[in-house]
Amino acid sequence: MTVTATPRAERIRSNSADRRTRAREDTKRAILEAATALFEQRGYEGFSLRQVAEGIGYTATTIYLYFKDKDELLLAVCAEGFAEFGSALEAAANNTTDPALRIRAIGRAYINFGLTHPVHYRVMFMQTPDFILSAVNQPREEISSYQVFMDAITAAMRAGVIPVADPLETTNLLWANVHGLVSLSLSSKGVVPKWDEESVRRMFEVQHDLLERGWRRV
Amino acid sequence: MTVTATPRAERIRSNSADRRTRAREDTKRAILEAATALFEQRGYEGFSLRQVAEGIGYTATTIYLYFKDKDELLLAVCAEGFAEFGSALEAAANNTTDPALRIRAIGRAYINFGLTHPVHYRVMFMQTPDFILSAVNQPREEISSYQVFMDAITAAMRAGVIPVADPLETTNLLWANVHGLVSLSLSSKGVVPKWDEESVRRMFEVQHDLLERGWRRV
Amino acid sequence: MTVTATPRAERIRSNSADRRTRAREDTKRAILEAATALFEQRGYEGFSLRQVAEGIGYTATTIYLYFKDKDELLLAVCAEGFAEFGSALEAAANNTTDPALRIRAIGRAYINFGLTHPVHYRVMFMQTPDFILSAVNQPREEISSYQVFMDAITAAMRAGVIPVADPLETTNLLWANVHGLVSLSLSSKGVVPKWDEESVRRMFEVQHDLLERGWRRV
Amino acid sequence: MTVTATPRAERIRSNSADRRTRAREDTKRAILEAATALFEQRGYEGFSLRQVAEGIGYTATTIYLYFKDKDELLLAVCAEGFAEFGSALEAAANNTTDPALRIRAIGRAYINFGLTHPVHYRVMFMQTPDFILSAVNQPREEISSYQVFMDAITAAMRAGVIPVADPLETTNLLWANVHGLVSLSLSSKGVVPKWDEESVRRMFEVQHDLLERGWRRV
DNA sequence: TATGAATGAGTATTCATTCAT
């Protein structure tokens, strides 16, 4: 089979297919973004397909061409967030081999993700567990990021950097620390002073310094 | 208190007015309680005037005689939450004079409120500030509890129990710590292990121990 | 307690209540009739609350004030038909003591009901059994009329007027005979000749004569 | 059949046209069969173009290339039903020359068709005539089966097997008898006892026996 | 010939709200 110029018809078909695929993905992306925004604004129950559709100038019906139903759309929104979140945490973890530094780096990445993806963060971590639970058959990316966190902690325990304790509970505790900063900043920015992005980053360092100091020779 | 010669008609009118006022307040209270119960049970979106009314044997229409609309009723429910929250924090603060202990006590009270009033907590601290802000005329009880927190902290700084730093930021940090535990527990209970009530209380003590140790070695 | 003139207020209240009750029943009746007509025209699946409502100038929502849901409305339609049908059959049965005549009388009443209540008849006997079955908890009036039929038949068997055979099957057979005439007339009037009301009544007599003659010569 | 000198181009065109026509008819047939199957399975209202299309691996849109709209497809399905029904009756009629037996055979064929094609039967004989009548352009196969019935009856009258009477009315009566059995079985199976297929066939024989006995020496 | 995208009308049902009484 020689490399002939692709026949015209073929080329056209292929281009046309390409274009269609691209258009399809664009639309899907538009829906996803509108959905994310609305979900963040209104929460699970306040969320409506109609409004998503209106937001991007489509009919509600159209959404069904891209997502099976409401839940599938919402799950797609979450999945996206979890994927990116997991990557960010892993990248941070792989950036250093020092166990103490690694934990701080993960924390920083966490804070950073929350501050730069407020909408996704809200969707992922500030909703009733019902919704997430309903997606129980889906592969849980969420868990993967939790694992990154916990691995770093057990490593630090083995290295004697932090006192040995129940790893699950320690992970939860650290997670809660950063989650507290991020989520409170999302809910309080503009209402309570000193919840701007810069303050939050600074507060994280203070919080983590205190932690490390507390861990030392418990 | 002598029986002054109030004219009979006047007395009747007044009594009747009293009775009416009392009856009115009773009904209002009944509605409020039913609303709170439903609210705690079904959450913000699952909440419906019809069901509130049914719960106390009135027509949905009747509620409009006591509250302008759904939002006003919901705001009243929230206001009650803030009031109770503020009282709980104040009570905890007044229970001891030791500055360090007082901070811990406030934290405990905070955790306790969150765990026992999950739905209220959600609405009060885990939503876009829009809804709360829309209650512009309401006195901001929220601020008052913030004040309790901050007062305890500045006192502790003066007493040398915790290192001197920006009081606002320190308050935010402590708030974030407890908020992290409460809110993450609300979102993760049943999904991630060790987020049951007991674990959260235990984790709070650990968290606070670490903090105190960290403060001591600054 | 003397017969005083009823106090004015009382009278007004009572009248007003009466009027309301009457209005309510009128509306309910209107809905029922519109529903019956539509059900007959379009069958179970083609039937829609919206159209019923439009037909009588109400909003679809209004129907929910009178009937819990679609099924309750449809069941009411059927119940009505079955009640009247049962009465008609019983009346006919009680009109004579002669066993043979009684059977013929019941048949005539059956035919008469079908011809004069075509709409109800369609709803009651020409739909998928699914719907009727779904009403399984409802007291089954239908059965009562079936019973009238069967009682007359067993009596006739005991009297030696018709040959002894399985009563259920004999009932089914007689029922099928009259049902065939009625239902075919409903589906064929205007399409096939000789399916007008008068012909049907005449055909019933012929059919029954043949039956009796057949029975006699078994 | 000699190979005449059709020009090559012409031959190609013609073959190609043939092939296209054949392909077209194959597809049409496939659609029709899928439609019939779905129709038999889900009934008139449960029937959806989307599902028909899916069943044969085409898009819903494709169906519009073969049938103008949903109704046209449904009418085609019905037409097939009428055709098959007519054939079945004719076949039964031609199977014997004995006038009495022929009538019974036609009846049996009728019962058989109804029991084995319940959904078709429903649409053909248990609906308001509107839908069928709307198929004005369709040749009325229905009539042809009616004719088969009536021919057998007039023949039987001439042969003295059944008493002479108005042929139309006699046909209607016989039709009603079998229709009663079939249609009541369709509506009552599972609700009323003894309406299973076997009972119906048995009841038909009983019914017909009685008829013949009634006819003898009226 | 076949398809993918899109739409508009339709379905049952729920809810907040208004109005006359």
Next chain:
DNA sequence: AATGAATGAATACTCATTCAT
């Protein structure tokens, strides 16, 4: 003070149909 009737807007979802390709 309380209610019953009624409405209009909203919800998720399905379907027949059209159009450009």
